[in-house]
Amino acid sequence: MSETAAATAPTEPLRTSLFVPGSFPRRRGLIVLLSLIGGLLAAYAWSAEFVDHEIGFRTADTLLGHNPETTPISGVAAGVVFAFVTGLAGSFTACNIAVFGAVGPLVGQKESRRQRFLHTVEPLGWMAAGMIPVSALYGVIVGLAGTHMPQFSTVRPAGGGMTPRIAQAMITFGFIGLVMIVLGLAALGVIRDPLAAASRRFRNAPLVLMGVLVGAFLIGRPYPLFRSLFRHAATTQDPLYGAVAFTLQSLGNVLVMAVLFIALSYGLGGRLQRWLTARPGRAATLTASAFLVTGFFTLVYWTVRILGRLDYIWFPTAPWNN
Secondary structure: OHHHHHHHHOOOOOOOOOOOOOOOOOOOHHHHHHHHHHHHHHHHHHOOOHHHHHHHHHHHHHHOOOOOOOOOOOOOHHHHHHHHHHHHHHOOOOOOHHHHHHHHHHOOOOOOOHHHHHHHHHHHHHHHHHHHHHHHHHHHHHHHHHHHHHOOOOOOOOOOOHHHHHHHHHHHHHHHHHHHHHHHHHHHHHOOOOOOOOOOHHHOHHHHHHHHHHHHHHHHHHOOHHHHHHHHHHHHHHHHHHHHHHHHHHHHHHHHHHHHHHHHHHHHHHHHHHHHOOOOHHHHHHHHHHHHHHHHHHHHHHHHHHHHOOOOOOOOOOHHHH
């Protein structure tokens, strides 16, 4: 190839990590603004009563065959089953919905069925590699010291102030929301990719990070059915049981996302990939929007909205949430 041809040949976008494709859209400010609005509207409209009780509790009741709220966990074996079922039932709770932000950046990249299968299973495997150690370690800690942890507490401050359990949830999910916002801004090229250096050494570092975030959901999770599991693991004082139960809880949390990811990869993988590559910036827009909307939702719902409900600041409440 001549020097002139080489100089004019199109260059591949500089991908710095799996979530930062390197080819950025032009209207980045508009994408951030629309994602912020989407996250704010979702936090305003979200009904924990409907999702936790009408979906989560009914699903757990159907799968377990008894009322998960009123029936105590009878032993370790029952606790293991309870852990997975309630994890699955809690897939669409506000503390778990952020996991769906990972689906957009992961959807299909290869054309052949074999390649598509490998590129479907591999990301899920790397996410599990980050998620399982965090869930298991937290289960061990709960088995050893759970009765002394904020999530075990049932104390309600006089005057309706903030409970230790809610404070832990705010800190945990506020941090997770901030991390997802940073990933979204990096995907748009608004800020430097924080995972670039790690990705040069280990390509799948972003997927492991997503798994770590999913495992960390349990650290702040105030979902009533998870509190039942937490208190049982804490009073049992068995670190091994805590590790197994919490790992199964996290696996249940991501099962719906995994099925959705596989369905999208096989149903739309090729067409979606062609659509993404047809115009520079589309892949970045999809990835960034997924992270930003879920990140803003998680941050606002678990910090701003809670502070508003406790009358520390003003935040509007939807009529159906009064």
